[in-house]
Amino acid sequence: MTEHPVARVLPESRLPQLDRLFDYAIPEGMDVRPGVRVRVPMGRGGRLQAGFVVEVLEKSSYEGTLSPIEHLVSPVPVVPPELYRLAQAVASRQAGGVADILRLAVAPRAVRVEKAWLKDSDDSTVTTEPPPDSPTASSHYDPEQWSALWKSGAKHWWQLPYGSASAAEGEIPAGHREIARLAATVLAAGSSVVVCVPDWRDQLFVDQALREWVEAEALAPFVATETPTERYRSYLRTLEARPSVAYGARHAIYAPVSNLGLVLVLSDSDDLHREPLAPYPHSRDVALLRAEQSGAAVVFASHVPSLPVLRLMQMGYLGEVRAQQHTRPxxxxxxxxxxxxxxxxxxxxxxxxxxxxxxxxxxxxxxxxxxxxxxxxGLSCRSCGERARCVECGGPLKTAKRSGPISCGWCGHLATLWSCNECGGSEYRPSxxxxxxxxxxxxxxxxxxxxxxxxxxxxxxxxxxxxxxxxxxxxxxxxxxxxxxxxxxxxxxxxxxxxxxxxxxxxxxxxxxxxxxxxxxxxxxxxxxxxxxxxxxxxxxxxxxxxxxxxxRGELRMPPTVRLAAISGPRGDVEDLVASLTGPDSRHAAGGQVDALGPIRHDSQATYILRMSYRVAPDIAPELRAAVVRSASKGPRQTARLKVVMDDVDTLDALAVEE
Missing domain, CATH: 3.40.50.300 (P-loop containing nucleotide triphosphate hydrolases)
Structure with missing residues (x-):
């Protein structure tokens, strides 16, 4: 057993086999707390690896000698316990790694910003500002329904009004103004708000609307126009005890604000809410998990509900708040x-x-x-009308400008000397x-x-x-x-x-x-x-x-009535894994709870799509993750790895094209 306190560290590594906690000894005099960044030696060569301290213990269950933490990168606990629990829940749902989630959630460090923030935090002259005045209630909604939106633990789909509204910078969509009104109301009540929007336009309009009701010191923007330095400043602001409004694109959903009262996702059906990096979480699912853990209210705002939200409404899991007046054109x-x-x-x-x-x-x-x-x-041959296709992959050729270059819509290959495969013609026309x-x-x-x-x-x-x-x-x-x-x-x-x-x-x-x-x-x-x-x-x-x-969708066992898992990699590994989950000996296959579509085969590679009910998905996801870890642990000779992507509809579309 160790004589000094022990830190349990999660490495910031993309290797699946390293996505677990490792025990390290804390050197005397080093102030290590949960959530701080450290560098620790890993492997036989002792190569330094960045990581986050998750726990500090008096003793370790490891009987050998623990390596000491090499360096305390920062004294700021950038991963509060609530964020770590959320990362665990999201990773478990997505059959992914906790470190991958934290990589999305935690802003990269900016030393100068951090030093200034620490100085301000230690400055005894800093005073706590009184809460801002609450804006007037919205005239678009019934007062009781309006107040129900941010009731603790409430879950709603919120129908936004049509039309535009005035703002200091110019006209903005009326719905964005109502979102800012709701956020300012919750902030005035002493709770923090997280607003997650799809793209830069929504970020701009929400930002301009918020600044009419909320002081700049209470805002934590995570917008596309921010520099990494500004992003880290916003992240540090959310770590403070003072309530704040964090808003921006999909990464804002993780902002570690204090006393969270409301999580709002705008236009959850937008593809931009799906993270393109592993383990590919969706803002909607993260919002629901975060609301369940924190007890905060969650709102999905749009003009018409998405299919996943409509399903939850039909189940009674989500309530609905609609505009009093019909303003649809x-x-x-x-x-x-x-x-x-x-x-x-x-x-x-x-x-x-x-x-x-x-x-x-x-x-x-x-x-x-x-x-x-x-x-x-698309383009077609001017002589015979045959569709113009790429010589590299067979994809459709297109042009971005009337007299611009021709390129493939699939692989991007430039077709500088195109000729028709049917008649040999070299002239094309727009299609x-x-x-x-x-x-x-x-x-x-x-x-x-x-x-x-x-x-x-x-x-x-x-x-x-x-x-x-x-x-x-x-x-x-x-x-x-x-x-x-x-x-x-x-x-x-x-x-x-x-x-x-x-x-x-x-x-x-x-x-x-x-x-x-x-x-x-x-x-x-x-x-x-x-x-x-x-x-x-x-x-x-x-x-x-x-x-x-x-x-x-329910009759055909298609999402969102079921969950999907796209499994790709070496053909033998993929087929063995699918068989273990869908075969007659599988404990999940009974009652039609899970089945597989595919395969899509490319030489030695294969892809299957696993369909599973929501009931068995929490049991299958850990098995999929374990298979990914085993594949990654086979050594450097194993060049092709197993890959699992949860709820990827694009793979389902690719399967339809293949068939």
Missing amino acids: RVIPTALGRLSDDVKTPARLPSVAYRAVVEAITQGPVLVQVFHSGYSP GHGVGRTTHELGRAFPGVPIIQSDGESRTARVPGTPALVVATRGAEPVAQGGYRAALLLDAESMLQRASLNALEDTLQGWEWAMSLLAPGAIAYLTDLEGPVAQSVAAGGLEVLLARELVQ
Whole structure:
């Protein structure tokens, strides 16, 4: 047994086999507390490894001689016990590593910022500011329902209002202002708030709305425009005992604020809420886990519920708070048509929509939402019409500009000397309409009208209230001063028919966001779509559509009614693991609780998709993690490793394409 206190350290390592606690002796005179950063020797060579101290014990169960901690990196406990417990819960759910979660959650250290923060913390002249005044209650909601949103332990889906609102910097979406109002109300009551949003536009609008009600000292922004130094300053602010509002993209969901009262996730259906790094957690799941552990309220805010949220609402796990007044704009589905030959307009623009634009453009901006980015989503041979494909991978060729270079939509390979495989022709023509081609054709149809393009490359947050055509891809629509006077929702059929399990949900969410930016009384025109979906969108029956989709998902055993695990790696290892979990001897296979789809095979590699009920998923996840650790421990000769990704719908889409 050791004579001095012992620190249990979690290494900051990406190696699965090192994702556990190691005991180290604490040298005399070194002030080591739980949560601090340290460097410790690891392995036979004693190579120094960064890590976090999780516990400090009097004795170790290890009978041998413990290596001492080499260096105390910082005295600041950057991993409070609550954050470590959350990381454990998220890692367990995702069949991943705790260190991987902490790598996402804890901001990188900035020495100067830390020293200044420590000096301010030790300064006896620092006084505690009184809590800010609570903003007035929202007029959009019933007062009792409004106050129920932040009741301890409450869980709700919150329907945001449509339209825009004024802010000091300009117009912002009305929903973002209500989010700031709610956060400021909870802060004034003495509790902290965590707000998690999808992208930079949402971060900008929430930031501007919050600053009208909350003092800057109480804000902890985790936004895309921050430098690493500023991010660490925000992280240290959340470690203080004073309540704060932490807000930003998906990493903000982990902010270790004190006395957490509310966790809010905006537009949880957005793909940006899914972490692209292992173990790939989703902000929605982290929010639910954090609310369960802390007793805080959790709110999912959007115009229409996502399928996972709708499922939880149907189960009674989530309540709902809806706006008192129906502010959704009117939607008119239009049939694809052409005007007479004397009217110069693209054929894809129906006559009723064209007339509406002509009238609305005299009053202010008109929004045109398109599905595809770039100039054209595809190219075809001008001679024979054959689809132009990449010589490297067979993917579709596309171009971002009218006269720009040709590249593959799958692998990005540049096709500088393209020729048709069928006829040998070397000339191509655009196939389909991207945002660039739509902008070009609308410019010809509406000469003299300013056209503003907004997409992933052309970032625009706001446009003035003057006449203009604003052509934007989904999610890139800027806010217009006074709201858009009309909206054209193009490419409806293409959006719904794409090869993706979430095509319907993503499409409906995109349409609702665009419609939320319209001025009062403005109309949205839905083009290239007829039938039940168009009728339901026009009638405002989106939740009926989603409920029907949820029933079909349940019948087909598809998420979110079941959980998924995409297992990939050496074919033999993958097949053995899948067999152990789904075979007749498996304790999980009884009653159809788990089954497998696949395989997708590529030479010696294979991928299976495991489908499992929520009931058995907590038991299967540790077995999957153990298999990953065993694979990683086979030594350097094992170049291909086992990989597990939980709840990855994209892999399911890839399986459908393969079959």
